[in-house]
Amino acid sequence: MKKKESKKIIIVFVIIGILLFGFLGYKVYNDFIKNTSVNKKLMSLDLYGYTLSENDSTLYKDNFKELESVLNEKPINYEEYAKLISKLFVIDVFTLDNKLASTDIGGLEFLHKDIKENFSENMGATLYKNVESNLDGKRNQELPKVSNVNVDNILDTKYTYNEKEYDAYIVTLSYEYEKDMGYQNNIKLTIINDNEILYIVKGE
Secondary structure (H helix, E strand, C coil): CHHHHHHHHHHHHHHHHHHHHHHHHHHHHHHHHHHCHHHCEEEEECCCCEEEECCCCHHHHHHHHHHHHHHHCCCCCHHHHHHHHHHHHHHHHHCCCCCCCCCCCCCHHHECHHHHHHHHHHHHHCCCCCCCCCCCCCCCCCCCCEEEEEEEEEEEEEEEECCEEEEEEEEEEEEEECCCCCCCCEEEEEEEEECCEEEEEEEC
16 A cells, blocks of 8 residues: 555656656746847837847848837828738748747737637648757758738728627738748738737738
């Protein structure tokens, strides 16, 4: 009886040890990502949850500054706001050469919270799955970098999301890469206005 109890206690301690080790490993990884110079935060638009980091591309930085200007205007031009987050989303998602690992998924801050997890999992299993780690800055892998984005069309409309109707925009974009490696080059995004903040809820 005592032997069985001892085994149970040992198993419990082993499980706790594994969980603690996993948590500490995750924390160390996240702290490294946050503190590493290639991912240093340059600025943020806290009300909207948008951030600009040192490793973002020049194209992303330029469009982010435009977004900052648009959001500082009163009243906000929501059509321009929709265009800019669409462009930033495309740049961040499809530029892979500045990503630190296959789990460093771009564009999440522009998505509605309900679809972030699913989007991240899908990207991790498809577009990002072959991205090698660059935590040591020594990656030798050719990856795509978006060089230009065009808004081809924007439609001001209504859209029902989670059984509620919102003011919305459907934005069609085309984009180019520094080097054509056969990656996707066009997308249509559906964006809703939820309490004066725009969120992407659909891409096709």
